[in-house]
Amino acid sequence: MKLIHLTDTHIVPKGETLYGRNPAIMLEQCIGDINENHSDANLCVITGDLTHWGELESFHYLKTELDKLSIPVQLLIGNHDSRAEFAELFPSQYPQATKFMQSYRIVDTGVFLFLDTVQEGHHKGWYCQERLNWLNDALHASRGRHIYIFMHHPPFDIGITALDNIGFVNSTDFREVLEPYIPLVRHIFFGHIHRPLAGSWLGMPISSLPSLNHQVRLDIDKNIPLYGKFEPPMYAVVLISPESVIIHNHQFADDSAEFDMANPPITDWATKKHRL
Ligand SMILES: [Fe+2]
Ligand SMILES: [Fe+2]
Structure with a gap:
């Protein structure tokens, strides 16, 4: 199975900018790259903060751009989005949802869980009792299949203080529900942090990606406000098999020179008798 993750x-x-840029231009470039190189992917998942201010006009603009994507897409909401406007513009994303934008999908390689960690009016992530009950039922229904979790907020601290300050509030409750299923969780994909990141939590592999528009400066354990940067955006190509989850982070907007490694351009190093 081939999956595309972006966030x-x-x-x-339309016509407005964010920190001096039009985020839709980068999304359009990203979609063009996916269509050209990964039109065989099974699904594209966007893990939240779809819009910056959550209004209908932004969701409408997003929809116009996503209509150009040649593969199916699953959208999650983030703290910058709003449920009502999202549900109005994308009614087919969560047709069963009555309150929260969550779903459960059985795929060849296991079960995908798409979670809603948004507490409207707050930037912090929150997973209330109603959602914990839903998660508990979904995990129970997975019946021993491999589990892949997609969410906007990571349910743990990452070491960047300003981001941890707008992190997941009730990590302990979430962890308690998840704990019996940890051996089955093959990966947790999330957004929110605007940086490339990989590692593990309680033994479960985790990863995130830069935003398509603006990034967060890497300030580990510094009690200072968030600083933005324009480091390169990425999307991830995720190859899932019964044995492995391989994640290729792709800087799709990179325009550095390419060359044939068997016939490199003449350079100082190439004229020397170094062997690769
Ligand atoms: Fe964000
Ligand atoms: Fe966020």
Whole structure:
């Protein structure tokens, strides 16, 4: 199975900019690259902060751009989005949802869980009792299949203080529900942090990606406000098999020179008798 993961598109209404940029331009470039190189992917998942201010105009602009994507897409909401506007523009994303934008999908390689960690009016992530009950039922229904979790907020601290300050509030409750299923969780994909990141939590592999528009400066354990940067955006190509989950982070907007490694351009190093 081939999956595309991207996150934090932060779309603003057409004609407006965010930190001096139009986020839709980067999304369009990203979609063009996916269509050209990964039109065989099974699914593209965008892990939240689809828009920056959550208004209908932004969701509408997002929809116009996503209509160009040649593969199916699953959208999650983030703290910058709003449920009502999202549900109005994308009614087919969560047709069963009555309150929260969550779903459960059985795929060849296991079960995908798409979670809603948004507490409207707050930037912090929150997973209330109603959602914990839903998660508990979904995990129970997975019946021993491999589990892949997609969410906006990571349910743990990452070491960047300003981001941890707008992190997941009730990590302990979430962890308690998840704990019996940890051996089955093959990966947790999330957004929110606007940086490439990989590692593990309680033994479960985790990863995130830069935003498509703006990034967060790497300030580990410094009690200072968030600083933005324009480091390169990425999307991830995720190859899932019964044995492995392989994640290729792709800087799709990179325009550095390419060359044939068997016939490199003449350079100082190439004229020397070094062997690769
Ligand atoms: Fe974001
Ligand atoms: Fe976020």
